[in-house]
Amino acid sequence: MSKQANFHECCQAFAASYEISTLPAMQEVERSVLGCDYGGTSWTTRAQAGQIVESLALRPGVHLLEIGAGSGWPGLYLAGSSSCDVTLLDLPASALAKAMRRARDEGNAGRVLAVAASGAALPFRRAAFDAISHSDVLCCLPGKAEMLAECRRVAGDGARMLFSVIYAPPGLSDDAYREAVEVGPPFVDTPSPYAEMLADTGWRLENLTDVTSDYLQSLRRLVRAFEQSDALAEVLGRDAITESIRHRESQIGVIERGLLVREVFLASAA
Ligand SMILES: C[S@@+](CC[C@H](N)C(=O)[O-])C[C@H]1O[C@@H](n2cnc3c(N)ncnc32)[C@H](O)[C@@H]1O
Secondary structure, eight states, X not given: OOHHHHHHHHHHHHHHHHHHHTSHHHHHHHHHHHSOOSOOOSOOOHHHHHHHHHHTTOOTTOEEEEETXXXXXXXXXXXXXXXXXEEEEESOHHHHHHHHHHHHHTTOGGGEEEEEOOTTSOOSOTTOEXXXXXXXXXXXXXXXXXXXXXXXXXXXXXXXXXXXXXXXXXXXXXHHHHHHHHHSOTTOOOXXXXXHHHHHTXXXXXXXXXXXXXXXXXXXXXXXXXXXXXXXXXXXXXXXHHHHHHHHHHHHHHHHTTSOEEEEEEEEEO
């Protein structure tokens, strides 16, 4: 199967996952795991979202681009808590429609725009944004350098970009690397280190924070919540829950052995 076909399947899987992640029983689980209920599929916690507001100096008048915005986590929260403007961009239009419904319900629709497009071919003019964020998106698509270059093109003078990403750290044996790729997000393998890709695409790395231990704790909370949620088992079925728990436990094992890390990169337009 070609990489292209895999990517297509991956997009369909994300579209389907937003139908599940926005179910009330799943939102209850999300509140206990990440502290929010936007139907998120990344591992960005509410505390980390607060740090995004600070790191990107989000405030009224700032225009933020959130790539891989899904059903609104954390882009809508960032706009709501800082009163900045936000453009939410993702491929599944159904997830963006959910985000826009929530923006309307919260009275923020006037500052929120949703665009169905690829992060690797942004339909915006040069220097259109003051700030850019994406949560665990680069590990979900093949064109990582293309997306970083596109982000740089649409970033204005002095713009900052903050993103989290999950990857296999350098120095693993071939077997360990294969295991990390097998168990991690769909496009966890990288052609070159993120710091290098940032430099090559015109970004200056300002700060790097290892948030692997938060990621691990969130996964452990998720497994506990899955084990305890009768409401979720009723909606999704016991077999699906058992399979999810098995998958998450294998991720926990791989992270505990240091085969996957989650880091937050803060960069400025060089
Ligand atoms: C791990 S999810 C994060 C979603 C959301 N921001 C969150 O925090 O819950 C990754 C997202 O990236 C999106 N994505 C994957 N490839 C993309 C692409 N080429 N362009 C834009 N979004 C993409 C997926 O559809 C998915 O919504």
